[in-house]
Amino acid sequence: MSTSRVAVLVGSLRADSLNRKLAQKLQDQAPEGVTVEIVEGLESLPFYNEDIDGDSVPEAAAHVRRQVEAADRVLAVTPEYNGTMPAVLNNAIDWLSRPYGQGALVAKPFAVVGTTPTPFGGQWAHADTARSAGIAGAVVLEDATVSQTGIDVDVLGDPEVFGRLEAALVKLVEHEVAPSPVA
Known part of the structure; x- marks a missing residue:
């Protein structure tokens, strides 16, 4: 596996969030040559407003942009809130x-x-996140999207379940990046 830097956008702000713990476990168990960095500061972003974007972009937004710009790939780790992605993740995108x-x-x-403890395991949030990121210009890997269902599933402790999440990270890292167009 080649050297790769993955920026992780965590869709939950809760300190004891299972999705944050999942992101941290992916970070701790990243394959050799892969650096997984959780993007910090999403909670400090003001709601997007074109009037405050531009020459004097808020420092919180500039900081998050720099973290993602420095990465080769992006992974969103998110629960589902009210049938869609959390507002903090939508705002970051x-x-x-x-x-x-x-x-x-x-x-x-x-x-x-x-993961999210709903019957659909976050599928709607994940679809909305993928659609929004794609519209923003990202190359969305549909085959690397994993939703985990069930309130009684030990996402962090079940090797089979966590293995599917790790496999998504590997697919993301192994995806061939198209060369940048020459201006």
Whole structure:
């Protein structure tokens, strides 16, 4: 596996979030040559507003953009809130999508994993996250999206379940990145 840097957007702000723990376990058990970095500061982003974006972008937004720009790939680890992605993740994607056509997500391989204790395991949130990231210019890997169902499933402790999540990270890392177009 080649050297790769993966930025992780965690869709839950809760300190004891299972999705944050999942992101941390993926970080701790990353394959050799892979650096997994959880993007910090999503809770500090103001709601996206084009009036405050531009020459004097808020430092919180500039910080998150720099973290994602420095990565080769992006992984969203998210629960589902009310049948969709959490607002904090949607807002982060909004900030990362600008400037239009040149945002930090453009041309980056992107995958979505996570868990939520609902009958559908976060499928709607993951589909919405993938769609939004794709519109923002990311290269969404549909075959690397993993939703985990069930309130009684030990996502972190069950080797089979966690193995599916690790496999999604490996697919993301192994995805061939298209060369940048020469201007």
